[in-house]
Amino acid sequence: MDSLIGTQPAEVLLHGPAKILLHKYHWHSPDAGIVASYTPSEENVKDHFGIFRGVDQVEAFAQATIVSCAAFKEREKLGCTFYELKQIFTPIFLGIGPVKFHNYLEKGDTFISIGIITFYKFRQMACDGRIYKVTKGLDLDKYFSTYNDDRLLNYDLSRDFTLVAELQGVTGRAIKKELLK
DSSP states (O other): OOOSSSOOOHOOOOOOGGHHHHOOEEEEETTTEEEEEEOOHHHHTTTTTTOOOHHHHHHHIIIIIIHHHHHHHHHHHOOOOOHHHHHEEEEEEOOOOOEEEOEEEEOOOEEEEEEEEEEEEEEEEEEEEEEEOOOTOOOHHHTTOOOOOHHTTTOOOTTEEEEEEEEEEEEEEEGGGGGGG
């Protein structure tokens, strides 16, 4: 497996199915970063006036970036399946640096999380990145089929994307489940 493209997020994420805020991986370079999308549902905005809250955006970004990318690297390192990885580790959110919100998201707005890996060591990963709202009808798989590391590092996107948030220092770590007991 060269990347997460074609893999279902539920297979990768260590979260339970009710907490997954990620629909699809569109581009992934294991040493550089990832682009993934999500479209908030009615359940995601319930009791929040139809708005997908900033805290949920941060969680969606973390799942798409630090959790997905670190799980990929750890699975490769251990030579196991994602299922086996889930039996060993639990993801822990360690921290976040500055976050700037420029826009908002509503139910039905598809957005992408673009994460750039800034640190990875001992099952701990940090990413910087951005969240962009996507113009309705844009084929994300086709758009990102020619993406590369340089474009990722420069957040090179067309006007079909609207900046929603900038995030720095999103950090998490996978800890052994046996340590939680």
